[in-house]
Amino acid sequence: MDNNFDLTAALEYIDPASLDYQEWVNIGMALKSEGYSVTVWDNWSRNDSRYHPGECAKKWESFNGAPTPVTGATIVKMAKDNGWLCYDSHELDWDAEIGRENTDDLVVVNKNWIEGKEIAEPAVWNPVQQIITYLETLFDVNENVGYVVSSFEEKGKYKPTSKGNTDRTAGQLIEALSKCGGDIGSVLGDYNPAAGAWVRINPLDGNGVKNSNVTDFRYVLVESDSVELERQNAIIRELELPVAALVYSGGKSVHAIVKVEAASYEEYRKRVDYLFNVCKKNGLEVDTNCRNPSRLSRLPGVQRGDKKQFIIDTNIGKGSWNEWKDWIESVNDDLPDPENVSDIWDNMPELSPPLIDGVLRQGHKMLLAGPSKAGKSYALIELCCAVAEGKEWFGFKCTQGRIMYVNLELDRASCMHRFKDVYTALGYAPEHLGNIDIWNLRGKTVPMDKLAPKLIRRASKKNYIAIVIDPIYKVITGDENSADQMAHFCNQFDKVCTELGCAVIYCHHHSKGAQGGKRSMDRASGSGVFARDPDALLDLIELALTDKLIDEEKNKAVCKSLCAYLDAHGRSESYSQDDACSRKQMRETAQRVLDGYSYQQAIQAANEAERRVDSRTAWRIEGTLREFPKFPPLNLWFDYPVHRADLTGVLKDAKADMDAPWINNFKNKKSDEDHKQDRMNSIEITFEGQVKEDGTADIADLVAASGKSEDTVRRHLKEHGGFWIEKGKCGKKAQ
Secondary structure, eight states: OOTTSOHHHHHTTOOGGGSOHHHHHHHHHHHHHTTOOHHHHHHHHTTSTTOOTTHHHHHHTTOOOOSSOOOHHHHHHHHHHTTOOOTTSSOOOTTOOOOGGGSSOOOOSOTTTOOOOOOOOOSSOOHHHHHHHHHHHHOOTTSBOOEEOOEEEETTEEEEOSOOBOSSBHHHHHHHHHTSTTOTHHHHOOOOTTTOOEEESSOBOSSOSSGGGBSOEEEEEEOOSSSOHHHHHHHHHHTTOOEEEEEEOSSSOEEEEEEEEESSHHHHHHHHHHHHHHHHHTTOOOOGGGOSTTOEEEOTTEEETTEEEEEEEEEESOSSHHHHHHHHHHTTOOOOOOOOHHHHTTSOOOOOOEEETTTEETTOEEEEEEOTTSOHHHHHHHHHHHHHHTOEETTEEBOOOEEEEEESSSOHHHHHHHHHHHHHHHTOOOSOGGGEEEEEOTTOOOOHHHHHHHHHHHHTTSOEEEEEEEOGGGTOOSOTTOHHHHHHHHHHHHHHHHHHOSEEEEEEEBOSSOOTTSOGGGOBSSOTHHHHSSSEEEEEEEBOOOHHHHHHHHHHHHHHHHHHHHHHTTOGGGOOTTGGGOHHHHHHHHHHHSOHHHHHHHHHHHHHHHHHHHHOEEEEEEEEESSSOOOOOEEEEEETTEEEEOSSOTTTTOOBTTSSHHHHHHHHOOOHHHHHHHHHHHHHHHHHHHOOTTSEEEHHHHHHHHOOOHHHHHHHHHHHOSEEEETTEEEEOOO
């Protein structure tokens, strides 16, 4: 057991009265196993009417170890089952999630300045009206109400002696009280004025008083014995708790019957836990034994010793649970205050420095979008290398600094090899490899809202200027076509940017179908939020290469290769620039001036250059920028494993692949005559495959061979016109 857990705090969420004997013993064994004293067990056990002095100490001595010991985990499990969220009870480990419960928010009351609010008895004492008002406020007329009037005394404290009555509805009780002439004992039964009386806070089914008998999880009792009375009253009002009825107990506390309006017991527990946490943070130490929905509260309109139990107020604070919860969280929204422009006009804040000149600033977000196999991952790896070495990326100068690449798709070895291959292809000397960190998460990914805090923790002290996440489809939370869900998803990138002060760069795929006719910002798959959220959107689209363009590129590649080979052998004088425009002339020149072996090497290099042209794909990058002017479209070759700029301008007039798909579809559309001819050819081929020696074929065989229905086969045979059909057989008509 991790001793960072405070088991005494956990015990507050376990009611000893709700446990059987063995569960009670297990609590004691667990406490002793974890090094706690018997006093802890004894004090906790006193909350049960079955408690007997000295029993805990006697049983404690019998706990001498067991083959399978009971540990503190048992207590933690039982407490969590009852809604314990371990507030402030342990240190966060490396992978712990940071949620609202771990923060010091939800504070509304200034505990140093809160003034107590006096509680005054009613000027006119009308017990019957007190009870009727209470019942009318909390219950519907047809709901069963539980109440207890009998009591017993133990050590100077009065407690209810029985489960009480649950057989009458609020309407029946109100009617009887209205006619009782002030004798509430004739309706509810006589109570002991020294003890008072009790009522259950939620409606029951009339068959018992357990939590399972509660028919509507409407209210919870908020009570505190450790805070002075007037202060309790003030804090409850300051917190705007949605109180249905505020009752003075006749003792040390007020009883606030607070609306939680839960749809189920599970939701009730969560809401109560949230409520009690808010109360605790605002200086109201709530009795956690009050959390169960069948809890007894003090019934107004009765005497308790020398004091009265009475209604202080009804329906105060917010009108509902949802209204209160929205308000309590809005008070602590952590949003900055508005600023007046005149205050900063002469002292404007500095803009974030560029990460990619003319494209992206540090601390901002960028999306790289493109179709499958566009080399998006290679492009992002190229960016990592450029940032690490302070080089250019697609012709844009990059600021040098540390960068993290979050790899969600590749296995570790493939990813590492890609980085080395890209470095080599770019011709970079790996002088600043220490600027690149790679976080390999293939097979270990979690949704982005879970990944973001883990990423922030790992990167908080690394001084990254950029973090690359590749690809985001692995961590998307929700439906990518839902604007609100994708807005929440994209907010996680904002958190990373804000917390770390670095840029976040990520990639996403295009939607299905042809993209050439769309605007660049409409091509990314899913909601338009993807295109509108980042500060910079770079979109890749493939270009259609004509045979003429490919031939020109092959010509240039071969000539360049042979020129370089001739230059390396000191034979640059053997060709002119005119020769260099024709690969045929360059091959002839190489054959003329080089010896056999050198010529073979030169031709092999030229052929390899020509082959690489066939393996290259052409791409165009368009940018949609928030911070910088739009740049002209960039034309690139993806020459595995890197992208290279089109320095010759041959791609300038190239069209996006499938730029007008409807035109291609229209051109390829078959006419009715074409479809008819296809059907005729198909039925002939099918017949020839099934024809027997007598020149006939069974219709059933044609059906089986073609996979079509019998009606379709017969229709195609008739449409053909060259077949006869008779009694399940067919054959070709005589010419």
